[in-house]
Amino acid sequence: xxxxxxxxxxxxxxxxxxxxxxxxxxxxxxxxxxxxxxxxxxxxxxxxxxxxxxxxxxxxxxxxxxxxxxxxxxxxxxxxxxxxxxxxxxxxxxxxxxxxxxxxxxxxxxxxxxxxxxxxxxxxxxxxxxxxxxxxxxxxxxxxxxxxxxxxxxxxxxxxxxxxxxxxxxxxxxxxxxxxxxxxxxxxxxxxxxxxxxxxxxxxxxxxxxxxxxxxxxxxxxxxxxxxxxxxxxxxxxxxxxxxxxxxxxxxxxxxx
Amino acid sequence: xxxxxxxxxxxxxxxxxxxxxxxxxxxxxxxxxxxxxxxxxxxxxxxxxxxxxxxxxxxxxxxxxxxxxxxxxxxxxxxxxxxxxxxxxxxxxxxxxxxxxxxxxxxxxxxxxxxxxxxxxxxxxxxxxxxxxxxxxxxxxxxxxxxxxxxxxxxxxxxxxxxxxxxxxxxxxxxxxxxxxxxxxxxxxxxxxxxxxxxxxxxxxxxxxxxxxxxxxxxxxxxxxxxxxxxxxxxxxxxxxxxxxxxxxxxxxxxxxxxxxxxxxxxxxxxxxxxxxxxxxxxxxxxxxxxxxxxxxxxxxxxxxxxxxxxxxxxxxxxxxxxxxxxxxxxxxxxxxxxxxxxxxxxxxxxxxxxxxxxxxxxxxxxxxxxxxxxxxxxxxxxxxxxxxxxxxxxxxxxxxxxxxxxxxxxx
Ligand SMILES: Nc1ncnc2c1ncn2[C@@H]1O[C@H](COP(=O)(O)OP(=O)(O)OP(=O)(O)O)[C@@H](O)[C@H]1O
Ligand SMILES: [Mg+2]
Numbered sequence: 001x002x003x004x005x006x007x008x009x010x011x012x013x014x015x016x017x018x019x020x021x022x023x024x025x026x027x028x029x030x031x032x033x034x035x036x037x038x039x040x041x042x043x044x045x046x047x048x049x050x051x052x053x054x055x056x057x058x059x060x061x062x063x064x065x066x067x068x069x070x071x072x073x074x075x076x077x078x079x080x081x082x083x084x085x086x087x088x089x090x091x092x093x094x095x096x097x098x099x100x101x102x103x104x105x106x107x108x109x110x111x112x113x114x115x116x117x118x119x120x121x122x123x124x125x126x127x128x129x130x131x132x133x134x135x136x137x138x139x140x141x142x143x144x145x146x147x148x149x150x151x152x153x154x155x156x157x158x159x160x161x162x163x164x165x166x167x168x169x170x171x172x173x174x175x176x177x178x179x180x181x182x183x184x185x186x187x188x189x190x191x192x193x194x195x196x197x198x199x200x201x202x203x204x205x206x207x208x209x210x211x212x213x214x215x216x217x218x219x220x221x222x223x224x225x226x227x228x229x230x231x232x233x234x235x236x237x238x239x240x241x242x243x244x245x246x247x248x249x250x251x252x253x254x255x256x257x
Numbered sequence: 258x259x260x261x262x263x264x265x266x267x268x269x270x271x272x273x274x275x276x277x278x279x280x281x282x283x284x285x286x287x288x289x290x291x292x293x294x295x296x297x298x299x300x301x302x303x304x305x306x307x308x309x310x311x312x313x314x315x316x317x318x319x320x321x322x323x324x325x326x327x328x329x330x331x332x333x334x335x336x337x338x339x340x341x342x343x344x345x346x347x348x349x350x351x352x353x354x355x356x357x358x359x360x361x362x363x364x365x366x367x368x369x370x371x372x373x374x375x376x377x378x379x380x381x382x383x384x385x386x387x388x389x390x391x392x393x394x395x396x397x398x399x400x401x402x403x404x405x406x407x408x409x410x411x412x413x414x415x416x417x418x419x420x421x422x423x424x425x426x427x428x429x430x431x432x433x434x435x436x437x438x439x440x441x442x443x444x445x446x447x448x449x450x451x452x453x454x455x456x457x458x459x460x461x462x463x464x465x466x467x468x469x470x471x472x473x474x475x476x477x478x479x480x481x482x483x484x485x486x487x488x489x490x491x492x493x494x495x496x497x498x499x500x501x502x503x504x505x506x507x508x509x510x511x512x513x514x515x516x517x518x519x520x521x522x523x524x525x526x527x528x529x530x531x532x533x534x535x536x537x538x539x540x541x542x543x544x545x546x547x548x549x550x551x552x553x554x555x556x557x558x559x560x561x562x563x564x565x566x567x568x569x570x571x572x573x574x575x576x577x578x579x580x581x582x583x584x585x586x587x588x589x590x591x592x593x594x595x596x597x598x599x600x601x602x603x604x605x606x607x608x609x610x611x612x613x614x615x616x617x618x619x620x621x622x623x624x625x626x627x628x629x630x631x632x633x634x635x636x637x638x639x640x641x642x643x644x645x646x647x648x649x650x651x652x653x654x655x656x657x658x659x660x661x662x663x664x665x666x667x668x669x
Contacts (some may be wrong), residue, residue, distance in 0.1 A: 053533070072544070074536050077538060077539035082538075083537060085534070089531050089537075090534075091534070093526075094530065101523055102524065102540065105539065105540070106539025107539075110520045112521060114515070114519075115516050115519035115522075117515075122519060124602055129520075165538060167462070169538060197384060
């Protein structure tokens with residue numbers, strides 16, 4: 001199994017705050033890798049670094065050996081990284097189907113003249129984009145909501161729609177930021193099944209998740225962040241018995257100072 | 258604070274005992290619930306307010322749009338053809354008696370009505386589709402107008418050569434002006450565009466090659482086509498010019514529709530809704546905004562060419578800031594982002610003040626009051642877009658946070 005994503009010595013600062021500090025991390029092709037840690041540990045910041053929203057102060061970020069540093073978000077997406085958002089960022093007034101089609105458009109080439117003249121490539125792309133979008137809505141289980149405005153969907157369905165939209169960009173690596181937040185237990189287990197089936201389609205998954213039962217059941221490997229540092233990494237079973245991790249979560253007395 | 262939050266998160270140690278798991282789940286649920294609760298509450302309140310307002314005016318757009326989409330293709334084309342036929346018959350005398358008893362209806366049909374519709378359709382690409390708040394759209398109208406005047410008078414070129422030249426020039430101007438400006442967002446962008454409109458007008462006033470404040474006179478009319486009255490461009494009859502602008506409107510609507518229903522239109526809508534999220538879904542946001550600006554600009558330029566080809570003389574006073582504002586209010590009033598709405602809005606903004614010419618100066622006051630009332634009772638416009646959201650209400654980038662705060666959880 002090849003290395004897909006590799007972070008080496010990544011440091012991110014916001015003014016005086018060191019959000020991520022000297023982080024080494026790698027995700028192998030075909031695995032489900034979970035990133036966990038207390039609030040404010042720097043997990044979302046890692047996603048923002050990988051997707052080009054922020055640039056790291058130091059360190060390197062590579063996808064299959066290609067540097068992602070200094071690339072704009074849309075370029076990173078086209079290289080094969082897609083993400084969802086911790087606080088939903090759907091295109092609320094567009095239909096669910098259109099939301100996913102925007103993702104599918106990442107792989108399309110039609111420009112202004114093609115669209116105005118209705119050239120054959122444009123028509124073919126429209127048709128295939130629509131089909132892909134419908135398939136993905138079915139995959140995440142909201143096919144019947146295709147024509148509804150995204151903002152009218154329930155919270156759980158919006159999370160699923162974000163996943164479908166991200167998948168439409170045909171990623172090799174999918175970043176999911178707390179996909180089960182706000183879901184009830186049956187929804188959570190359905191989502192676990194979905195994440196597995198996404199992996200089985202050949203998409204590598206990097207997951208931020210607060211629900212330990214979810215993390216423990218679906219992850220191949222887990223890394224724990226605390227104050228921007230990686231304090232543990234390994235098999236789920238090893239990580240949860242790691243003393244450093246337990247201290248980080250419960251807070252040692254010295255930590256409060 | 259931090260310590261509290263940490264203990265609230267679920268500890269990943271050992272296979273948790275049943276009661277331990279219970280408290281964990283409760284903590285997590287609590288957290289999620291409060292998060293969902295606050296968002297839902299806000300949404301519900303906003304939606305309820307919107308529904309309450311809308312209930313006072315019948316919302317015909319939904320049913321009409323649905324009925325329209327159920328029509329077979331050929332009958333859609335029949336309806337379109339019917340509308341064009343009506344527009345062609347509009348310059349009749351009896352129509353004028355009803356629509357504008359106090360002024361010359363045929364002249365009004367060309368300017369302001371026809372030109373306003375053209376400008377509104379162009380501005381709608383920028384404001385309605387891409388969500389870029391452009392307060393200086395008149396700049397492109399002026400560039401088109403002066404291109405026609407200068408090339409027509411000094412070089413002696415034909416209208417039909419100047420029209421595409423001016424359209425291309427305005428597209429290039431859009432790219433040149435847009436390249437620095439479109440890196441800004443929201444209020445800043447609006448102010449910069451406001452500046453463009455003024456810069457063009459003031460430059461035209463101060464430069465000698467544009468004729469300064471006295472402008473340019475002796476602009477040639479378009480050459481006659483055959484010897485039909487409808488295509489003979491003289492001084493007296495405004496109808497041929499109206500037909501010319503009507504033809505351009507039809508072409509521009511076709512282009513705008515095609516764009517709207519393509520990858521380009523979806524990208525614009527995504528940018529309008531959430532620019533950062535659009536970029537993260539693979540949309541090259543800057544490039545698409547630039548295209549919107551250039552296309553909108555070239556349509557404005559086309560309108561300017563028409564305007565000055567009929568007027569014989571133009572001065573900088575033909576291109577005031579007020580014109581940008583009127584066209585923008587037409588777009589917003591009609592329903593930003595929805596072409597039929599925008600066209601209706603432009604028609605009303607151009608026609609109403611003329612219809613009530615009898616009321617002398619009060620007509621402007623009444624018009625202003627009508628706009629205000631309209632925005633209170635129906636902020637989404639007369640015929641709102643399905644993908645409705647006024648970029649005026651949310652700012653450009655549709656209320657998107659600047660990039661630096663992408664994904665900051667609301668920390669309570
Ligand atoms: N744009 C920013 N400006 C300033 N500080 C920031 C910014 N983004 C993140 N931070 C800070 O960086 C740290 C890490 O934040 P991050 O959002 O990555 O945490 P997280 O692990 O995702 O937490 P959570 O579980 O609450 O989502 C926090 O202290 C946060 O306040
Ligand atoms: Mg986070």
